Amino acid sequence: MLQPSIISLVVTTYNRPDALAAVIEACFAQDDQNFEIIIADDGSTANTRETIDRLRERSPVPLLHVWQPDEGFRAAMARNRGTLAASGQYIVFLDGDCIPQRDFVSRHRALARPGYLVSGSRVLLSQEFTQRVLAEHIDMQGLGAAELLRLRSKGHINKVLQLLAKWPDKGRESRRFTWRRIKSCNLAVWRSDLDMVNGFDESFTGWGHEDSDLVVRLFNAGVMRKDGAFATEVFHLWHREAKRDLESSNRKVVLERAENGTIVATQGLAQH
Known part of the structure; x- marks a missing residue:
């Protein structure tokens, strides 16, 4: 089975350097070091650039910083630039507030299969515990079963079984479309498939559904999905919800594209 020789982690960020540092530190500690990091920056200020410069000095893998001016929520464009x-x-999209486990890259590599994307999974952290993780530099990768169970019992993480059990790569494929677990905070796609559909569609403005749109168009093009649960979990740090002024109009476009079979993004990779 063909596996990617090099994996590219495209990590989106916007003005949250403490969270980004925790994510990149966890990337440095991966048990598979055959990857690169591209930080796709949606217009952060100098604090983030300085943090990235410090991290780059001791990065064990290639680390690039791709920045664009702050003109509102443009995550689709940032991911395309990355x-x-x-x-x-093979591109694994990861958000700059999602801390990967130590085997994140190796698990994604093992699940990679031509003709499929992998929709990863996440574990949500409470606001209180998120503040502790960032202030005390807690090593999320080093937490044992007892501590994870304690955190779950206190409501600081929303699930634990997925962190304690790893399922083999069997029964993960689906040839039917589902809206469940479409999150670009943990999503792996072959670069050739992204080129085929012209990447993320930058015509989506404001927060919402640009990730669903990508998965819909990939499905329309014949790319199936694999479920990354019980293998690829990341720790999603708490944050305030973004403004969702255009969420309903974005969703309407995605539903229309699911119905009419749209494949190619209106404004995507080819327009750069």
């Missing part, structure tokens, strides 16, 4: 800067055959 994709264009990547050299890997």
Whole structure:
């Protein structure tokens, strides 16, 4: 089975350098070091750039910083710019507030299969515990079963079984479309498939559904899905919800594209 020789982690960020540092530190500690990091920055200020510069000095893997001016929520464009800067055959999109486990890259590599994308999974952290993680630099990768169970019992994480059990790569494929677990905070796609559908659609403005749109168009193009649960979990740090002024109009576009079979993004990779 073909597996990617190099994986590119495209990590989106916007003005949250403490969370980004925790994510990148966890990337440095991966048990599979055959990958690169591209930080796709949606217009952060100098604090984030300085944090990235410090991290780059001791990065065990190639680390690039791709920045664009702050003109509102433009995560689709940031991810496209990160994709264009990547050299890997396989792109894993990760948000700058999602701390990966130590085997995150190796698990994604093992699940990679031509003709499929992998929709990863996440564990939500409470606001209180998120503040502790960032202030005390808690090593999330080093937490044992007893501590994870304690955190779950106190409501600081929303699930634990997925962290304690790892399922083999069997029964993960689906040839039917589902809206469940479409999150670009943990999503792996072959670069050739992204090129085929013209990447994320930058015509989506404001928060919401640009990730669903990508998965819909990939499905329309024949790319199936694999479920990354019980393998690829990340720790999603708490944050305030973004403004959702355009969420309903974005959702309407996605539903229309699911119905009419749209494949290619209106404004995507090819327009750069």
